Amino acid sequence: MLNQFFQDPIQLATAQAAVAIALALGMMFIAAWAGIHLEKEILIALLRGLVQVVAVGAVLLFIFQGPELLGFVILAGMMALAAKTAEKRAEGLPDAFRVALFGIALGGGSVILLMTWAGVIDPKLTSLIPIGSMIIANSMNAASLALDRFQGEIRSHVGHIETALALGADPKTAVQPYARAAVRASLIPRIDSLRTLGIVWIPGVMTGMLLAGNQPVHAALYQFVIMAMILAVSGLASLISALLMAGAIFTPAEQLKINIRV
Amino acid sequence: MKLETRDLTRVHEGRAIVDHVNLAVATGEVVMIVGPSGAGKSSLLRLLNRLDEPTAGTAFLDGVDYRRIPPRELRRRVGMIMQTAHLFPGSVADNVRFGPRQRGRDLSEVEIERLLSRVGLSGFGDRMVDRLSGGEAQRVAIARALANDPEVLLLDEPTSALDDSAKAAVEDLLSEIIREESLTCVWVTHDTAQAKRMADRVLVMQNGRLQMTS
Ligand SMILES: Nc1ncnc2c1ncn2[C@@H]1O[C@H](COP(=O)(O)OP(=O)(O)O)[C@@H](O)[C@H]1O
Ligand SMILES: [Mg+2]
Numbered sequence: 028m029l030n031q032f033f034q035d036p037i038q039l040a041t042a043q044a045a046v047a048i049a050l051a052l053g054m055m056f057i058a059a060w061a062g063i064h065l066e067k068e069i070l071i072a073l074l075r076g077l078v079q080v081v082a083v084g085a086v087l088l089f090i091f092q093g094p095e096l097l098g099f100v101i102l103a104g105m106m107a108l109a110a111k112t113a114e115k116r117a118e119g120l121p122d123a124f125r126v127a128l129f130g131i132a133l134g135g136g137s138v139i140l141l142m143t144w145a146g147v148i149d150p151k152l153t154s155l156i157p158i159g160s161m162i163i164a165n166s167m168n169a170a171s172l173a174l175d176r177f178q179g180e181i182r183s184h185v186g187h188i189e190t191a192l193a194l195g196a197d198p199k200t201a202v203q204p205y206a207r208a209a210v211r212a213s214l215i216p217r218i219d220s221l222r223t224l225g226i227v228w229i230p231g232v233m234t235g236m237l238l239a240g241n242q243p244v245h246a247a248l249y250q251f252v253i254m255a256m257i258l259a260v261s262g263l264a265s266l267i268s269a270l271l272m273a274g275a276i277f278t279p280a281e282q283l284k285i286n287i288r289v
Numbered sequence: 290m291k292l293e294t295r296d297l298t299r300v301h302e303g304r305a306i307v308d309h310v311n312l313a314v315a316t317g318e319v320v321m322i323v324g325p326s327g328a329g330k331s332s333l334l335r336l337l338n339r340l341d342e343p344t345a346g347t348a349f350l351d352g353v354d355y356r357r358i359p360p361r362e363l364r365r366r367v368g369m370i371m372q373t374a375h376l377f378p379g380s381v382a383d384n385v386r387f388g389p390r391q392r393g394r395d396l397s398e399v400e401i402e403r404l405l406s407r408v409g410l411s412g413f414g415d416r417m418v419d420r421l422s423g424g425e426a427q428r429v430a431i432a433r434a435l436a437n438d439p440e441v442l443l444l445d446e447p448t449s450a451l452d453d454s455a456k457a458a459v460e461d462l463l464s465e466i467i468r469e470e471s472l473t474c475v476w477v478t479h480d481t482a483q484a485k486r487m488a489d490r491v492l493v494m495q496n497g498r499l500q501m502t503s
Contacts, residue, residue, distance in 0.1 A: 190375040193338050194388040195365035195437060281360040282340055 048073060091152050098155045102139065105160055106132050109167035113268075117174035121284050122275040127170045130268030135159075135166035138260040147252060158253070165217075165257045166264035172213035173265035177272055180205035185287055198277040206269040213265040217258045224254055291316040291473040292367075292441050296346035297336055306332045308497035309346065314441075317471040321484035324494035330477040333494065334443045337475060338369045350441070361391070368439030372446045374423075374430035381405065381421070381429050382414035388437035396436060404432040408462060424455030431463065435470075442467070444476040448483070460487070 029046070033039040055069045090097060106128065113127035120126075139159050142148045148158050181188065184205055191201035224230070225247065232253050236246035276284050292314040299307040306329045314320050322330050335341045337348060339360055348355045355363060365388065376384050385401050396404075398414070405413055408428040413421075421429065427447065434442065447463065448456040464487060467474055478484050484491045493500045 186371070186373060186375040187377065189340055190371065191377070191387070192340060192360075193364055193369040193371075194391065194433065195361045196387070196391045197361060200391065278342065280339060280342055282342060286341075 044077065048077075087156065090156065093152070095150060095152060095155070098152045098159070101156060102159045102163065103132075105163045106135060106166075109135075109163050110170075113167050113171040113174065116171040117178060117272075119285070120174060120178050120272060120276065123174065123272075126268050126271040126275055127167075127174065129271055130170040130173075130264045130266075131163060131166040133267050134170075134260050134262075134264030135163045138162055138256060138263065142256060147256070161253070162256065162260050166260050169213045169217070169261035169265040170268040172216075173209045173269050174272060176212040177206060177209035177269055180208050181276065181283075181285055182287065185283065185285065188283055192281060192283070198281050199273055202273045202276070206273045209269050210262070210265045214258070214262055217261045221254050221258055224251065230254070290314065290349070291318070291351065292337070292475070293349040293352075294337075294346065295349070297333070297343050297348055298345040299332055299336060299341060300344045301332075305497045307336060307343070310497075310499045312475075312492070312499060314473055314475060316473055319467060319472075319474040319476060319487055319489045321488035321491045322475065322477045322494050322499070323479060323481055323484045323491060326479065328494040329497040330494050331445050332497075333499075334369065334445050334475065334477060337441075337443055338367055339363055340369075365392070365437050366439055367441040367443060368434040368437055369443045370427075370430055370434055370445065370447045372450050374426035376418040376421075376426055376429055376433075379418065380414065381410065381416045381418060384418060384429055384433045385414075385436050387433060400436075404436055407435065407466065408432045409458075422455070423451050424459060427451060427455070427459055428462065431459075431466070435466070439472070441473045441475070444474060446477055446479065449479065463487075 029042050030039060033042050051069065051073055055066055058065060090101065109131050110124055110128035113131065114124040117123035117127065139148065139155075139162055143150050143155065148154060181202065188201045188205075192198065220230075230250055233246045233250035236249060237243060278284060290313045292312070294310050294312045297307060297310040297312070298305055308329070310333060312320070322333070324330055332341070336343055339355060350358060350363065350366060358366075377387060382398075382401050385404055386396050389396050401414055402411065405411055408431050410425060410428050410432065413425070413429075418426065418429065427450075431447075444463070448459050451459060460483060466472070467487075476484075476487060478487075481491075
């Protein structure tokens with residue numbers, strides 16, 4: 028209906044946004060009528076989301092006209108931000124920023140470079156940036172999950188770790204079972220989402236490609252490529268993070284830095 | 290002296306939890322340390338196994354400064370038995386094998402069985418550790434520590450988590466092993482009667498300081 032009134036794509040999109048906002052506001056009023064008062068939160072969230080995403084669009088508009096090298100600079104910046112975010116999740120672990128940065132940069136970076144070289148990712152900025160950022164975001168999630176779980180495992184097994192040390196084990200051996208559990212835990216959600224791909228959900232990339240008029244089998248295959256890439260990058264990022272953290276939690280004299288008594 | 294400390298100190302959050310401890314233990318001597326909870330007894334043993342780093346002072350094994358002994362070698366030579374066994378998941382034999390395996394040595398079935406019979410657990414090798422009683426678990430921990438052939442044994446209230454009958458049995462067992470092996474021991478307990486039974490010498494620890502007595 029809207030496209031009968033608006034020919035200019037930007038005008039059309041703006042009108043569509045207005046309809047979507049109206050829909051959300053409608054939900055808000057119904058919720059309020061049911062005694063669930065989230066007006067403030069919803070209004071702020073709508074406003075923030077709108078401003079942020081339009082700002083990103085505007086920035087991308089500008090970036091897409093720049094040189095390709097700019098894409099790599101931007102992805103590097105995203106990696107640093109991602110590492111900062113993962114560090115927060117690993118609060119209480121030493122050296123978490125460095126560890127997460129290595130995990131994300133080595134894991135995410137190698138996958139981005141390899142896939143660009145292989146031609147799976149188009150080196151054009153219009154695909155490098157969105158797919159690259161998706162890879163980085165998934166590296167970040169995997170590294171965060173792994174570090175968070177690793178920390179929990181360490182804290183609940185301090186006695187076992189120190190017993191192993193007291194028996195003359197090297198630190199890596201003493202924490203190995205917990206590092207493994209952490210990496211495993213960080214990969215399970217990725218494996219699950221790959222397993223249920225298409226059955227439980229039709230994910231974003233495929234949806235987008237279908238909306239853009241791509242042939243469904245083509246869209247499906249590319250979605251699979253993305254998911255497999257995400258699985259690979261998640262594994263790399265969490266493995267690297269857990270491995271580095273397994274070193275970082277010990278002093279040079281091979282003592283556990285996390286000092287809690289059992 | 291087998292084991293010696295010189296002004297061994299650990300300050301934690303501004304407080305000296307181990308405060309200028311000077312301790313000398315002769316080869317084959319059993320030193321018992323008693324003292325109220327929070328006195329710093331466990332903290333002292335952790336320093337002697339180098340699980341923590343002193344903030345001042347140092348310790349010597351056979352006259353060699355701890356800082357000049359690689360940590361793993363030191364911990365092999367100075368074994369530790371803690372209040373809880375902290376057995377690793379798997380079989381009893383897996384646990385007994387753990388220490389030597391860290392140095393690339395695989396204990397034979399015969400060696401494992403000999404260690405197990407020393408702690409009264411003959412034939413327990415294939416038993417899974419989650420099927421052991423508290424007393425049995427602590428015996429496995431003792432066998433596991435002995436497998437490393439330590440020169441010094443540090444014991445942090447090894448019987449205090451056990452029920453009364455297991456307590457007496459494990460104490461007797463330790464007493465026997467220590468005598469047979471002429472092990473040098475620093476044994477922490479809050480049980481003064483136990484201290485008197487086991488000791489060549491009893492020392493009292495309070496507020497991080499070690500006081501000499503009989
Ligand atoms: N993780 C820790 N690191 C350092 N000191 C601690 C720690 N936990 C507890 N302490 C403090 O160290 C002091 C000595 O404790 P501890 O050596 O366990 O005493 P004891 O074994 O004699 O009961 C206590 O005051 C205790 O609160
Ligand atoms: Mg104690």
